[in-house]
Amino acid sequence: EAGVVQSPRYKIIEKKQPVAFWCNPISGHNTLYWYRQNLGQGPELLIRYENEEAVDDSQLPKDRFSAERLKGVDSTLKIQPAELGDSAVYLCASSPGTARGNEQFFGPGTRLTVL
Amino acid sequence: AQKITQTQPGMFVQEKEAVTLDCTYDTSDQSYGLFWYKQPSSGEMIFLIYQGSYDEQNATEGRYSLNFQKARKSANLVISASQLGDSAMYFCAMRSPINFGNEKLTFGTGTRLTIIP
Numbered sequence: 393e394a395g396v397v398q399s400p401r402y403k404i405i406e407k408k409q410p411v412a413f414w415c416n417p418i419s420g421h422n423t424l425y426w427y428r429q430n431l432g433q434g435p436e437l438l439i440r441y442e443n444e445e446a447v448d449d450s451q452l453p454k455d456r457f458s459a460e461r462l463k464g465v466d467s468t469l470k471i472q473p474a475e476l477g478d479s480a481v482y483l484c485a486s487s488p489g490t491a492r493g494n495e496q497f498f499g500p501g502t503r504l505t506v507l
Numbered sequence: 508a509q510k511i512t513q514t515q516p517g518m519f520v521q522e523k524e525a526v527t528l529d530c531t532y533d534t535s536d537q538s539y540g541l542f543w544y545k546q547p548s549s550g551e552m553i554f555l556i557y558q559g560s561y562d563e564q565n566a567t568e569g570r571y572s573l574n575f576q577k578a579r580k581s582a583n584l585v586i587s588a589s590q591l592g593d594s595a596m597y598f599c600a601m602r603s604p605i606n607f608g609n610e611k612l613t614f615g616t617g618t619r620l621t622i623i624p
Contacts, residue, residue, distance in 0.1 A: 395551075423610060434511075434598050434614025435552070448611065481550060487610065494602075495542060496612060498552035 394418065396499035398484050404505045410472035413502045417465070417486030424461060425496060426469050427483040435483050441467065471504075479506045509534045509603045511615035519621045520589050527574070528584040528618050530599030536560075539603035541582040542612065543573065546596040555597075558582060559605065586620075594622045 397416040405411050417424050422443050427435035438457065440448040443464035452459065456475070461467040471478055481503050485496040510533040520526040532541065539560045544552040558566045558573045566573045574583040586593055596619050600612045 401550075425610070432616065434600070434616055435612075436614070437611050440610055483550075483552065485552070494610065495554045495557055496552075496610075497554060498544075500549060500551040503550070 396484055396486055396497055398482075398499035398502055400502055401500060402503050402505075404507065405474055406507050407476055408473040410470065411474050411504060412468055412470045413482050413484075413504075415467045415469070415484030415499060417467070417484070418488075418497055421486035421488050421497070422464070423487045423489055423494075423496075424467050425485040425487075426459060426467070427485065427498075429481040429483055429501070431480070438469070474504075474506045476506050479504055509536075509601055509613045511599050511601050511613055513599055513615035513618050515618045516616075517619045517621070519623055521623050522591060523588055525585060525587045526589050526593075526620065528586075528597050528599075528620065530582045530584065530615060532580050532582060532599075532601050532603075534580075534601065534603040536604040538605050539601055540605040541573070541575070542600040542602070543571070543582075543584045544598045544600060544614075545593075546598060546617070548595070552598070556584070589622050591622050591624060594620060596620075 424441040426438040429435040439452045441461045459469045481501040483501045485498045487496045512531045541558045543555040556568045572585045596617045598617045599615045
């Protein structure tokens with residue numbers, strides 16, 4: 393079974409530029425999450441999707457961040473414009489909604505560096 | 508508010524020895540779940556083990572076991588017979604309350620484990 397796929401793995405941009413991250417969850421997983429992980433910290437949830445609906449986006453900085461999950465499968469997270477403080481690893485995760493504890497399965501992440 | 512505390516920023520352990528990674532949590536909910544994830548240098552978070560607050564027995568998954576002490580609000584991860592491939596960051600996380608509609612995981616700051624040959 394293929395895991396969560398993310399691209400790109402690394403991205404370096406200058407501040408004020410836009411950037412987008414892509415995620416393909418595990419097949420059959422209806423729930424998709426985007427996390428941000430700052431250096432030396434644990435991941436923090438940005439947004440959660442149930443199918444194509446964003447059901448928890450309370451931690452998403454909506455002035456510059458946006459996300460979409462068209463057709464309830466792939467998802468894209470965008471930052472426009474990027475700021476220096478956005479440098480972090482952006483992790484995508486998915487969960488099946490049926491397993492005990494409903495553990496989340498993570499992708500390898502996109503490491504963003506804003507110069 | 509939910510909080511996870513991992514007080515060991517780094518640990519060095521000799522290969523083949525057992526290691527315990529500490530995790531304490533804070534929640535006012537009665538139903539919650541505790542998770543441990545491993546994050547190698549490649550970046551992905553690998554799920555290791557899960558413990559529900561109402562589970563009567565401590566969870567075990569191969570070489571991983573969770574020492575769950577509910578009254579002390581601790582959920583320590585025990586790795587038996589450590590291997591070089593166990594070198595990674597380890598994160599404790601909590602989902603509280605554990606019910607449909609709340610899927611948010613709260614993570615600790617992690618412990619970097621280094622296995623010495």
